[in-house]
Amino acid sequence: MPPILEVEHLRTTFAQSGRTLTVVEDVSFSVEAGETLGIVGESGCGKSVTSLSIMRLLGKNAKLDGSVRFAGTDVLRLSEKEMQSIRGNRIAMIFQEPMTALNPLHPIGRQIAEPLRRHLGLSRREGAMRAVHLLKEVGIPRAEEIAAEYPHQLSGGMRQRVMIAMAMACQPQLLIADEPTTALDVTIQAQILELMKKLRREHGTAILLITHDLGVVAEMCHRVVVMYAGQIVEEADVRRLFADPRHPYTIGLLASMPSISGGQERLQAIPGAVPQLHEMPAGCRFAPRCPKAMAICREQVPELFPVSATQKCRCWLYREGGEA
Amino acid sequence: MSQPLLEVKGLKKYFSVKSGFWGKEKVVRAVDGVHLTVYPGETLSIVGESGCGKSTTGRCILRLIEPTEGEILFQGRDIRALNAAELRAARRDMQLVFQDPFASLNPRKTVGQILLDPLIVHGIGTPAERRKRVEEMIEIVGLTRQHLHRFPHEFSGGQRQRIGIARALILRPKLVVADEPVSALDVSIQAQILNLLKDLQREFQLTYLFISHDLSVVRHISDRVAVMYLGKVVEVADKTVLYERPIHPYTQALLSAVPVPDPTREVKRILLEGDLPSPANPPAGCQFHPRCRHCMEVCRTTVPPLKEAEPGHLVACHLG
Amino acid sequence: MGSYVIKRLVGLVPILFGISVLVFTILHLVPGDPASIMLGTNATPEAIAALRASMGLDQPLITQYLSWLGGLVKGDFGVSVHTGEAILPQILKRFSITLQLTLFAVLIGWSIAIPLGILSAIRVHSKTDIVVRIAALLGISVPNFAVGTLLLLVLSLYFGWFPPIDVVSFWEDPGEALQVFLLPAITMGIVIAAGVLRMTRSAFLETMEKDFIRTAWAKGNSIWTVVFGHALRNSSIPIVTIAGMQIGYLLGGSVIVEQLFSIPGLGQYVLEGIYQRDYPVVQGGVLFVALVFVLVNLLIDIIYTWIDPRIKY
Amino acid sequence: MSTYRRRFWENKTAVVCLAVLAVLTAAAVLAPVIAPHDPTQMFPDHRMEGSSGQFWLGTDQFGRDLFSRIIYGARVSLTVGLLSVLLSAGFGTLFGLIAGYFGRWMDGLIMRVMDVLFAFPEILLALAIVAALGPGTSNTILAIGIVNIPVFTRTVRSAVLSVKNLEFVESARAIGAGTPRILFLEIFPNVTAPLLVQATLAISGAILTESALSFLGLGIQPPDPSWGGMISEARRYMELAPGMIVWPCVTMTVTILAFNMFGDAVRDILDPKHRNR
Amino acid sequence: SGGGGSASDTANPQPGQQGGSGKTELVVAADQDPVGLDPHKVPAASSARIYALVYDGLTRLDENLNVTPSLAEKWEISPDGKTVTFTLHKGVTFHNGREMTADDVKYSFERILNPETGSIAKSYFASVDVIEAKDPHTVVFKLKHPDAALLTNMASSFAAIVPKEVADLNKEAVGTGPFILEKNEPGQYVLLKKNPDYFKTGLPKVDAIKFQIMKDEAERLAAIRSGKVDIASISADSATLLEGKPGVQVKSYQSLEYSYLGINVKKKPFDDPRVRQAISYAVDRNQIVQTVWKGQASLTGPISPAAANWALDPAAYDSYKQNLDKAKQLLAEAGYPNGFDTVIETASTYPDMVETAQVLQQQLKAIGINARINQLEWGNYIETWKSKEMSLLVGRNTSGTDSDRSLRFFFHTEGSANVWNYSNPRFDELVVTALQTVDQTERKKLYDEAQKLLVEDAPNLFLASPKNFYAVRDNVSFQPTAAGESIALLQATVQ
Numbered sequence A: 001m002p003p004i005l006e007v008e009h010l011r012t013t014f015a016q017s018g019r020t021l022t023v024v025e026d027v028s029f030s031v032e033a034g035e036t037l038g039i040v041g042e043s044g045c046g047k048s049v050t051s052l053s054i055m056r057l058l059g060k061n062a063k064l065d066g067s068v069r070f071a072g073t074d075v076l077r078l079s080e081k082e083m084q085s086i087r088g089n090r091i092a093m094i095f096q097e098p099m100t101a102l103n104p105l106h107p108i109g110r111q112i113a114e115p116l117r118r119h120l121g122l123s124r125r126e127g128a129m130r131a132v133h134l135l136k137e138v139g140i141p142r143a144e145e146i147a148a149e150y151p152h153q154l155s156g157g158m159r160q161r162v163m164i165a166m167a168m169a170c171q172p173q174l175l176i177a178d179e180p181t182t183a184l185d186v187t188i189q190a191q192i193l194e195l196m197k198k199l200r201r202e203h204g205t206a207i208l209l210i211t212h213d214l215g216v217v218a219e220m221c222h223r224v225v226v227m228y229a230g231q232i233v234e235e236a237d238v239r240r241l242f243a244d245p246r247h248p249y250t251i252g253l254l255a256s257m258p259s260i261s262g263g264q265e266r267l268q269a270i271p272g273a274v275p276q277l278h279e280m281p282a283g284c285r286f287a288p289r290c291p292k293a294m295a296i297c298r299e300q301v302p303e304l305f306p307v308s309a310t311q312k313c314r315c316w317l318y319r320e321g322g323e324a
Numbered sequence B: 001m002s003q004p005l006l007e008v009k010g011l012k013k014y015f016s017v018k019s020g021f022w023g024k025e026k027v028v029r030a031v032d033g034v035h036l037t038v039y040p041g042e043t044l045s046i047v048g049e050s051g052c053g054k055s056t057t058g059r060c061i062l063r064l065i066e067p068t069e070g071e072i073l074f075q076g077r078d079i080r081a082l083n084a085a086e087l088r089a090a091r092r093d094m095q096l097v098f099q100d101p102f103a104s105l106n107p108r109k110t111v112g113q114i115l116l117d118p119l120i121v122h123g124i125g126t127p128a129e130r131r132k133r134v135e136e137m138i139e140i141v142g143l144t145r146q147h148l149h150r151f152p153h154e155f156s157g158g159q160r161q162r163i164g165i166a167r168a169l170i171l172r173p174k175l176v177v178a179d180e181p182v183s184a185l186d187v188s189i190q191a192q193i194l195n196l197l198k199d200l201q202r203e204f205q206l207t208y209l210f211i212s213h214d215l216s217v218v219r220h221i222s223d224r225v226a227v228m229y230l231g232k233v234v235e236v237a238d239k240t241v242l243y244e245r246p247i248h249p250y251t252q253a254l255l256s257a258v259p260v261p262d263p264t265r266e267v268k269r270i271l272l273e274g275d276l277p278s279p280a281n282p283p284a285g286c287q288f289h290p291r292c293r294h295c296m297e298v299c300r301t302t303v304p305p306l307k308e309a310e311p312g313h314l315v316a317c318h319l320g
Numbered sequence C: 001m002g003s004y005v006i007k008r009l010v011g012l013v014p015i016l017f018g019i020s021v022l023v024f025t026i027l028h029l030v031p032g033d034p035a036s037i038m039l040g041t042n043a044t045p046e047a048i049a050a051l052r053a054s055m056g057l058d059q060p061l062i063t064q065y066l067s068w069l070g071g072l073v074k075g076d077f078g079v080s081v082h083t084g085e086a087i088l089p090q091i092l093k094r095f096s097i098t099l100q101l102t103l104f105a106v107l108i109g110w111s112i113a114i115p116l117g118i119l120s121a122i123r124v125h126s127k128t129d130i131v132v133r134i135a136a137l138l139g140i141s142v143p144n145f146a147v148g149t150l151l152l153l154v155l156s157l158y159f160g161w162f163p164p165i166d167v168v169s170f171w172e173d174p175g176e177a178l179q180v181f182l183l184p185a186i187t188m189g190i191v192i193a194a195g196v197l198r199m200t201r202s203a204f205l206e207t208m209e210k211d212f213i214r215t216a217w218a219k220g221n222s223i224w225t226v227v228f229g230h231a232l233r234n235s236s237i238p239i240v241t242i243a244g245m246q247i248g249y250l251l252g253g254s255v256i257v258e259q260l261f262s263i264p265g266l267g268q269y270v271l272e273g274i275y276q277r278d279y280p281v282v283q284g285g286v287l288f289v290a291l292v293f294v295l296v297n298l299l300i301d302i303i304y305t306w307i308d309p310r311i312k313y
Numbered sequence D: 001m002s003t004y005r006r007r008f009w010e011n012k013t014a015v016v017c018l019a020v021l022a023v024l025t026a027a028a029v030l031a032p033v034i035a036p037h038d039p040t041q042m043f044p045d046h047r048m049e050g051s052s053g054q055f056w057l058g059t060d061q062f063g064r065d066l067f068s069r070i071i072y073g074a075r076v077s078l079t080v081g082l083l084s085v086l087l088s089a090g091f092g093t094l095f096g097l098i099a100g101y102f103g104r105w106m107d108g109l110i111m112r113v114m115d116v117l118f119a120f121p122e123i124l125l126a127l128a129i130v131a132a133l134g135p136g137t138s139n140t141i142l143a144i145g146i147v148n149i150p151v152f153t154r155t156v157r158s159a160v161l162s163v164k165n166l167e168f169v170e171s172a173r174a175i176g177a178g179t180p181r182i183l184f185l186e187i188f189p190n191v192t193a194p195l196l197v198q199a200t201l202a203i204s205g206a207i208l209t210e211s212a213l214s215f216l217g218l219g220i221q222p223p224d225p226s227w228g229g230m231i232s233e234a235r236r237y238m239e240l241a242p243g244m245i246v247w248p249c250v251t252m253t254v255t256i257l258a259f260n261m262f263g264d265a266v267r268d269i270l271d272p273k274h275r276n277r
Numbered sequence E: 001s002g003g004g005g006s007a008s009d010t011a012n013p014q015p016g017q018q019g020g021s022g023k024t025e026l027v028v029a030a031d032q033d034p035v036g037l038d039p040h041k042v043p044a045a046s047s048a049r050i051y052a053l054v055y056d057g058l059t060r061l062d063e064n065l066n067v068t069p070s071l072a073e074k075w076e077i078s079p080d081g082k083t084v085t086f087t088l089h090k091g092v093t094f095h096n097g098r099e100m101t102a103d104d105v106k107y108s109f110e111r112i113l114n115p116e117t118g119s120i121a122k123s124y125f126a127s128v129d130v131i132e133a134k135d136p137h138t139v140v141f142k143l144k145h146p147d148a149a150l151l152t153n154m155a156s157s158f159a160a161i162v163p164k165e166v167a168d169l170n171k172e173a174v175g176t177g178p179f180i181l182e183k184n185e186p187g188q189y190v191l192l193k194k195n196p197d198y199f200k201t202g203l204p205k206v207d208a209i210k211f212q213i214m215k216d217e218a219e220r221l222a223a224i225r226s227g228k229v230d231i232a233s234i235s236a237d238s239a240t241l242l243e244g245k246p247g248v249q250v251k252s253y254q255s256l257e258y259s260y261l262g263i264n265v266k267k268k269p270f271d272d273p274r275v276r277q278a279i280s281y282a283v284d285r286n287q288i289v290q291t292v293w294k295g296q297a298s299l300t301g302p303i304s305p306a307a308a309n310w311a312l313d314p315a316a317y318d319s320y321k322q323n324l325d326k327a328k329q330l331l332a333e334a335g336y337p338n339g340f341d342t343v344i345e346t347a348s349t350y351p352d353m354v355e356t357a358q359v360l361q362q363q364l365k366a367i368g369i370n371a372r373i374n375q376l377e378w379g380n381y382i383e384t385w386k387s388k389e390m391s392l393l394v395g396r397n398t399s400g401t402d403s404d405r406s407l408r409f410f411f412h413t414e415g416s417a418n419v420w421n422y423s424n425p426r427f428d429e430l431v432v433t434a435l436q437t438v439d440q441t442e443r444k445k446l447y448d449e450a451q452k453l454l455v456e457d458a459p460n461l462f463l464a465s466p467k468n469f470y471a472v473r474d475n476v477s478f479q480p481t482a483a484g485e486s487i488a489l490l491q492a493t494v495q
């Protein structure tokens, strides 16, 4: 069975005050049906831009190259109208800030019914009924009442449930979740993660989960893509990644996290900071912070070298395809 | 143990919020009877979910907002009894590091000015001495003198947080209240700042009151941990004790909810029902009872006092 | 809500009182008195004295103020010192004219501004946008008495057209009224349009960057639904605010436009009052204008609650 | 600040507008040098002429040189614009800072007073003030200045409200800074952006108000030229000598346009989030 | 437009012969709202132009400003000049249907003379001692002294005969005049309709007159062009524009108004007659005529050339010829060889005054007098005028239909409008004697001397007497004269 989503050599650039900023560079990955792929990386590394590129939701100043095949068709080549019939229908999305992602002036029910009415042609009444049903499914009590309420009357966790209900409304084949729990407290995050697992189980939806929390990745994902400064630096099966990270960045990332189980006296911080978009280093983008940087790293951009069947790594250390 | 540096007794802060017009004034019990003791040189952390009153507690302690009730003894002196001038003088010894590295630095001032200000306000040193002290400080937090002439927006989040720390430390305070100093930062940067905070503590014999909602960070940085729920401290203990043997059902649930970056681990999770209630309308009895697995009759009616369950381990629960 | 409105109305009292004191003080600081203005350079001192006495101006200022205020409390705006006419009916009559003119002008202004503002925001930085923005800026840069005169001149000179000279209300004869109010309404409409357009554009741009708009797109909505179903209402608070301010101001009578087109509106009435030192007229007129202004603002605040469920009083 | 400077030079609108305003200001300052004629000198034999070598933009009903009058008019109009705005911005800022920072009854009192001024029809207020004080440049400035105080008060107050709860203000208090220091050294610098934008808009508003006062016969005293005065005078000669109204109108429009666009550009520059507005 | 707030040209229509025809309405563009309609109380020109058509006086002036009968059919003056007996026209009714009698006349004049009324016409009739209604159609005026101006003054619309039963004439306009007030819509229009019972048969010739209020000249111009109004008073500039344009005719006449530069003779340095003379020599009146009035004005003395019988030819005045050397010399003699600074005050309401002030300011510069112009809002201007504290003031007067008014009212030491502190015993004597001199040739001699004296003393510089212009649609016949708008309207016809 072919993957539901195949992103190949995606490159996203923005034209901004006369310059061109390359935010996403040569990103390729795929998501199988029913699979959950995690994208992790630090703030500003291009996670959101990648997901928005797939949905073609970036502004006019964005330019997309490469291909994004969804169920076999390259969505980058579709007309805006065709794209509209996919969005919210076959690919749905949930965002980080449940407060601001909901229209503050429309009642909850109406917002959930909107994709149903648009894509499935439901009547206002049918839409409203479906909305209540969906609210119940995501575990919202008093669903009928809540459907008539406005976002500001709900708590953060409830709002995120509403977002999920809205995204799941048309039973999409792919759900893109951009940091769905970052804004939530841990106890609420736990609830939302449970809910997502349940829906995944019941509907078999493929999920592209974007996060910067490696804990969430470990809990939710089958495979993981690590991004750094607009590029994929490592791709691996989730167990492999945590057990045997290869890229110095991934290694550093894991080491710099304080652990809930304690035991570290001092954290292994990665020195320096993420490079600015307009001053990307030539060669490997991580080289300036890399403890193992070599001469070649500062000159040539490494490819995503395969390390094993389920692991790839963008590092000159793995040039030969095996361990260095 | 030595003399406490800071003792907070029965601290309350009620905000009156006008909702609706004419009379319908609601009282938000942001902090509702907090007891804390902080000893010199230690790091006491306050953890809890959003809105439970952590920041309000921190601000009350520095009297940046006027507490409604309670006693705040700093080095044995009641902060609440100070007049405006005394208070300003007292602030030399207590400083604050903020969460938001973007909002906490005045965007219209250079870093140099920002660091000079505390010295000027307290009339410390000659201009030359001040400049020297500022230059030393900026290097201590890992930046260079060149940075002094720049404006905050020219720095990354981590760098700004360093500036914020430099400003807090330039007066050589005894107590630093750090309100979520790393929660806006990326992990790799967060690690740098946590290391810095630890180094500085050692170097300047600082006492930290560390506010955070990230349990992993708290475990890393603290000596002791206080867990807050809805304006009250529900459990205080030495960090290993608290993380290994939590007593309060809320603490247990909180700890179990943290996702662990280990895909091989089976998730055994205590899932809490519902949301944090509003502090404007807290439940009667034990604040936590509506979400508690072990809720008993007494919990609905009586507020459990914070009492010692074992030496150095305080819990507010009818069970413990 | 009801109590809110009452509270606002009660809060109005000190404002109106302040205004009345201010008007009274300023007016009496202004040199010149109604009697000698009325009699002009033909006056004899005794004629002036007699007239002053008959106007009640020979009494101490504080007495004059208090007796005026006393009447006002009872809803009596007093009479014009010149004509002896009751002021309130005049105010109401002229207000109805100003109201029609204002609403018409606003209608013209908005029907230009809102679509163009939205268009400009959607096509931000395009040529259309630039042209629309400059046009809007031009609209607020040209003095409106120049625009008004030019309109009159061009139409009468090249088209031999002149609006009907009698001012009629829309409910008396809509066709005629349309013609009467057309030119002044356009003159005012240009300024209104410029302000609203700028606000619409910026409010829209701000809204279009909001997260929930991204959500709306992500649901597969068409641009039509996103713009009119989601963005418009969310942008409308600042638009309504500026519109409310404009209406508030204009209901006070656009002095210049009324003067230019001989529209016997409230602005003219008060202006004449100032020229004639007809104290009760000015006092009553300004107070009424202020009242209307404040009421319009109250109305706008109530409209807010209707637009935005988060706003509760 | 260097980024602001860079952003400024990158913003073509801002640069062009500034250039236009600089030229105008230079012309105003150097009027005696540039103007070919005394602006009040009448050439009775050249009344209402079109442009010529002697009178570049033609003459008015007295045979005065329009070009010279426009240049000298720039002095008056710009002075009225700048000084009146300085006045209203000064008081408005003070009131706004106090009202916004202290809140409570202070806020209530100041804002009620502003409401009173605000609810008073603007042009009527200006008119009444000028009528009360007598005409003349300084009284015109005073009147327009007073009329604009509420707008500035509101602008500054709302800016203060949005800033005063930010953490840097709290941190200033935390290091022990007193109220005046916080108000003027911490908060004030952060309200300058909206203040500046409001000021550029108010300058153009002031120039327009002056012209409206002239239309009602109470602006600047003749024979001193002000653009508003020239336009309202020229209205009567619109057909006989269109140049009399066209040139001052064009100059005034360009100036106001420049101020307004400059204001917009400054907003863009100072507020990266509002890049597009 | 009313000059300096002065009384409008007061004139009464002359009886006409022809009868009116058809349903005709004249629309007249008026520049101001009437501010009240009580002829005894409201002197505003905007009011007077209306009540002049609603009321009649005992006498009336014809086009040439000669006194003719009106409500009084005839009159007799006793040899000592102190008793005047009027015989009233019979069968004249008020608009309310009641017949007008001698009692109404007595009532009207007593009302005017009552100080509480505050009528400006009170000063016109200062000579009146007692009024007696002999019989319903005979009224006798007993005078304190002979009054040569009496009959002319009675033609003033401020001396209208009003019915005694109407309490408030501002609310209810009831006269005997050719038109009846139909509707007054403040700010919009005043509608008059023909009085079918007018005592002069055949008049008026139109069925209705509507005064449309249009304050802005541009608007009046546009309205007349497009035919929305039939008659509009316009400025000289606009007249130039309309000259020769199809559909509209421009009608003009020499007005009784003149513009002046008032000088406060009490104030230094103007207390020195040489300074005032110097100013007169410095002023080029022709330039004012050309610039301000576009050539459509005449030079004038204290009496407008429109009053041809009385006015002196301005050519006779030496100081009317601009002579800067002489002016400088006079200034030097007075002790101001380098001139001085002063202020010219004027009213912003009237563009011609502002323009006049500007021309004067330029001209005075030539002899070193630097004047700052202070243009005042109307109320303020009146206040300044009244104050007797001004230095120089530019204004406009209506010189009046009788020379007594032109001279005594404005310049007698006790004259009500003598705000210039001017006082010359010889002048006072001349004008008082002239008033009591019934013999017209004798009277003219006295006035000639008074005029010369006045120009010599120069408490005012009399500058120019403008023509007034009306734009009239082609289908309307309307011939305005100095005798006033009302008489012309009475005769006007529409095709």
Ligand SMILES: Nc1ncnc2c1ncn2[C@@H]1O[C@H](COP(=O)(O)OP(=O)(O)OP(=O)(O)O)[C@@H](O)[C@H]1O
Residues within 6 Å of the ligand: A014, A016, A021, A023, A041, A042, A043, A044, A045, A046, A047, A048, A049, A050, A059, A212, A277
């Ligand atoms: N429309 C745009 N124009 C220009 N640059 C943009 C645009 N959108 C995003 N960027 C830039 O692209 C980079 C990547 O942004 P992105 O939002 O994808 O980061 P992210 O990985 O999602 O970070 P976070 O964890 O903070 O959400 C950032 O530096 C951002 O400033």
Ligand SMILES: Nc1ncnc2c1ncn2[C@@H]1O[C@H](COP(=O)(O)OP(=O)(O)OP(=O)(O)O)[C@@H](O)[C@H]1O
Residues within 6 Å of the ligand: B015, B016, B017, B028, B029, B030, B031, B048, B049, B050, B051, B052, B053, B054, B055, B056, B057, B213, B279
């Ligand atoms: N000035 C205020 N007026 C009214 N309510 C307030 C105010 N400040 C805080 N609160 C309320 O008090 C409660 C506690 O707030 P506080 O900021 O102390 O929480 P916190 O634990 O710091 O949360 P977070 O993790 O989100 O920072 C919240 O419900 C908040 O809404």
Ligand SMILES: [Mg+2]
Residues within 6 Å of the ligand: A047, A048, A049, A178, A179
């Ligand atoms: Mg993101």
Ligand SMILES: [Mg+2]
Residues within 6 Å of the ligand: B054, B055, B056, B179
């Ligand atoms: Mg907090």
